[in-house]
Amino acid sequence: MTDEFFDDGSMLVSPDATDADLAAETSVRPKRLEEFIAQHRVREQLQVLLQGAVRRGSPPDHILLSGPPGLGKTTLAMIVAAELGTGLRMTSGPAIERSGDLAAILTGLGPGDVLFIDEIHRIAKPAEELLYSAMEDFRVDVIVGKGPGATAIPLDVEPFTLVGATTRAGLLTGPMRDRFGFVAHLDFYEPDALRHILHRSARILGVDVSDDGAVEIAGRSRGTPRIANRLLRRVRDYAEVRGDGRVTLDAAQAALKVYDVDELGLDRLDRAVLRALVTSFGGGPVGLSTLAVAVGEQPDTVEEVCEPFLVRAGLLARTPRGRMATPAAWRHLGLQPPDSAFGAAQSRIDLPDIFGTDP
């Protein structure tokens, strides 16, 4: 691993939560719907759903939240329980290995409780089937014994609301998806929404942040609140050690230079991938494993850590013939894209498959 990785293997601009994030996020996590910034459509729909349920005095439909990591799915699950005034039980798909694990959780729920299952697409098949009857009929059949002597003991479950979160909605089975009455997708945040989130977090953390400082950090946060809050903590450290403690434009720029996060939010590995594509392979197309060798990384790291953002930022294209740098990538590295590079290669490929194939 290259040195932009921290000790725990995470990266400064990775959307995945580190232990440090989880500890720091507790204080800045919005507690109620009105504190949840942006995502207006989802917020309004949830408000109607939850107010209707409170008025009727019965749990709302089950809720599925999809979207990339760090955009607020866990936060929204906590908010749902807070708005309903109910208990919250949290678990995750990979933690539920046997259906018995899930049966124990379900039968332990209080009336109206919210059960949050993160990464619900990773739940084991037998547990998933148990979940169907719990979601639909508030009942589970627990199998006791093995073989011909096995018997199913039906157990009642208190009416509850399942909030499922997934980063891969496409991996959910049809029967599972159909059992959610409310499905919402969280989108990446605009820089201005991140600016608001940064001001709010700074207020809670007691950090003095100027508006241009917040704008600068927001622009480098890859549309992700978790990254914005993490960069704020790093810039605050820098400002306290090297400056007067204020998070200003200058402090943000100087700190993020030290941490190697550029104006678009790319870190050193992202730029290494683009530079290898452009300088060693003339802009591509080049296969993933060749590209990974060129930057001294594992193909998985390049594919899962760097590429999602590079593709979204319009800097890299995944084509059936390999990875390609877009003209914007050349320009981001301060280079002039050759006239023919991207257009010519693109005209030779099947455009509808451009993001779908992984040669």
Ligand SMILES: Nc1ncnc2c1ncn2[C@@H]1O[C@H](COP(=O)(O)OP(=O)(O)OP(=O)(O)O)[C@@H](O)[C@H]1O
């Ligand atoms: N709309 C928002 N307004 C304010 N802060 C937000 C918002 N969305 C997310 N955050 C902040 O970002 C952090 C990360 O959000 P959260 O843990 O809910 O993401 P997630 O989508 O559940 O991620 P993962 O999929 O990795 O579990 C939260 O602690 C919270 O402080």
